[in-house]
Amino acid sequence: MFAVPPNTIALAATPAAAHPVLTARRYAQDRARWAALLRYDPAERFAALVERVNGQEIWLMSWLPGQHTDLHDHSTATGAFTVVSGTLTERVAAPHRPAEVLHTLVEGQSRVFGPGYVHQVGNDSADPAVSIHVYRAARPAMRQYRIDPVTGPRRLPER
Numbered sequence: 001m002f003a004v005p006p007n008t009i010a011l012a013a014t015p016a017a018a019h020p021v022l023t024a025r026r027y028a029q030d031r032a033r034w035a036a037l038l039r040y041d042p043a044e045r046f047a048a049l050v051e052r053v054n055g056q057e058i059w060l061m062s063w064l065p066g067q068h069t070d071l072h073d074h075s076t077a078t079g080a081f082t083v084v085s086g087t088l089t090e091r092v093a094a095p096h097r098p099a100e101v102l103h104t105l106v107e108g109q110s111r112v113f114g115p116g117y118v119h120q121v122g123n124d125s126a127d128p129a130v131s132i133h134v135y136r137a138a139r140p141a142m143r144q145y146r147i148d149p150v151t152g153p154r155r156l157p158e159r
Contacts, residue, residue, distance in 0.1 A: 018054045020134040021080035021110050027058050027132045028082040028108075034060045040128060045069065056134050063088065063129040068122025071153065072142035074113065079135040081121070082110040086129025091120040093145065093153040100147065118145050118153045 027033060027050065037048040037060050046062040063086070071093060083105045090103040090111055095118075103111065113119065123129045144156040 018056065019080075020056060020078060020136060021082070021112050023054075023056055023058060024080045024082040024110060024132045024134045025108075027134075028084045031084075034132070038062060038130065040064055050132075056136055059133040059135070061131050061133055063123035063131070065123055065126055065128070068124075069120055069142070071118060071120045071145040071147065073116055073118045073145065074135065075141065075143055076115045077135050077137065078112075078114050079133065080110055080112040081131050081133040083107055084130040084132060086123065086127050087125040088129050088131060089122055089124045091122075093118040093120075093147055095152055097152045098147065098149050 034048075034050045037050060039046050039048070040062050042064060045064075045067045048060045050058040050060050052058075061081075071091070085107055088105045090105060092101045092103065094101070095116075105111065111119075121131075143158070145153040146156060148154045
């Protein structure tokens, strides 16, 4: 006999097919759903809402070389993103750790995040990049952070 922790059971209200990374990968492969929305903005990273479905928001983002987000989290949201084309770099900051972890992602690769996950995403390459981002429920406001060299990420006061 063994015990199954309650948070490991898939509830009927949340089918496994609705996991944000699976949704992001499906949308990344189905360019016809979002190709007409794609733009590149020389001033900042471009983002467009593609669709709201199954309690999730699907966003298209484009990144010109040098564009990136600030270091942030998505509050209590769960989500994922998949690189459609190009290369993105994700810088992850963990609580109580001054060191950060870098992940370089190329076409077809994905990252998943949960509540309080602090990261920065950007295009450090010489070519444009495109990604699909999925947020459970709605895309929450991003909370900004900075890295303290001793204690790790520190949330900045809201503006």
